[in-house]
Amino acid sequence: MVSTPALIGLDWGSTSLRAWLIASDGTVLEERKADKGASTLSGHEAFAAAFDDVSGAWRAAHAGVPVLACGMVGSAHGWLDVPYARCPAGSDALAAGLRRPDGGQDNGPYIVPGVLFDDTSLPPDVMRGEETQVVGALHLHDTLRASSCVVMPGTHSKWAQICAGRIVRFATHMTGELYAVLRQHSVLGRLMPDDVPVDPDAFVQGVDAARDHGELGLPHQMFAARSLGVTGRLPHEMLADYLSGLLIGHELRAGLQWRAMAGLGAQPLALVGAPDLCARYQVALHRFQRPADLVLDNTAPAGLLALAHAAGLLPLET
Structure with a gap:
């Protein structure tokens, strides 16, 4: 038909x-x-x-x-x-x-x-x-209508709180744009070669650094994407994914705290966006012991x- x-x-x-x-x-x-x-x-x-x-x-x-x-x-x-x-x-x-x-x-x-x-x-x-x-x-997905958090990763990631089918508040994180600017126009990018395979381990290390030591501040922790390479602690091929994990980790740290402060930590969390990027966020959420309840494409x-x-x-x- x-x-x-x-x-x-x-x-x-x-x-x-x-x-x-x-x-x-x-x-x-x-x-x-x-x-x-x-x-x-x-x-x-x-x-x-x-x-x-x-x-x-x-x-x-x-x-x-x-x-x-x-x-x-x-x-x-x-x-x-x-x-x-x-x-x-x-x-x-x-x-x-x-x-x-x-x-x-x-x-x-x-x-x-x-x-x-x-x-x-x-x-x-x-x-x-x-x-x-x-x-x-x-x-x-009608289950999201009563109360949920919809996270849309991207250049400007959005965390939207839903109540009774309406967007009641939201927060924007410039994670994707910040990564692009740092990679292309800062001292951090000088050690990062182009066209290298994705390194999941480096990404997880960056996420864990934000999770465990985020109180040190993102401006300080970002410099590790250079110092780890200069000292040989991380191969240059791993630095871009480390930086990606660090930035996404800081976004998750702030976003999950934002939900918890409002007493909404138990509400369903849905990821909406490009499958490869949502997969990266799902890995990071697992490191925070808060996996997404639902992952949706466009x-x-x-x-x-x-x-x-x-x-x-x-x-x-x-």
Whole structure:
């Protein structure tokens, strides 16, 4: 039986664009990718052209199928600066905040708002795109809806606390970006050769250093990624994975403490993201004796479909 397309979904990040043709049951029928992220484009015409390139053929073949986009396309440097939904934010709030470029006159996509957490006691935090992954995770696994923590590893990792199906607070960790900057633009990277095999032992050593001696501070411990190489304690081929483990270990140390301070240490913990990166986080969580209860691949297509239903662009699910 051939599935009928119900939705065109876009995950439009800063550096790349992913598009899916999605059936009513959530099956991804086709997928396309383009190096046309929001930070690489400027002006309405450039975004409209990229939108046509990635989805024009689908829209012509399936007239009337709605299009939803999440991610940095809705930021200040995107196609349209869509106001954030404030925490606590669930599917209804996100659906209510959908906006279209030029009021939709050009048949542009509905853009999902990001989410803002600002309780005034700490600096505010923001996300764009990850909220759709959270919606997808909750849609696929109802056990996460009552109370859970959804962790989304990446360039800017997000730890989101879920209560009654809504994001009530979250914290961003710039783990992936920090690794890239240190590896490429600091003294630490000078000893790290390129194109070496992954070293699981070195990664675990870095995680354990953060777990056992994190009170020494990340700025101090980072220098070990050089001093261990200079003194010959670690081969140069192991240093990059050691640094990766150290940074992820510090993220987990802070994130798990963040949950414990709120009395939420027993709630389910789900990892959502690229399988190879989630596998690395799962190894690190085991070193903290807190393995993930659930590990999910990209849930953005499921989240976009759920938001289309919530916004009334598709019939309500029964």
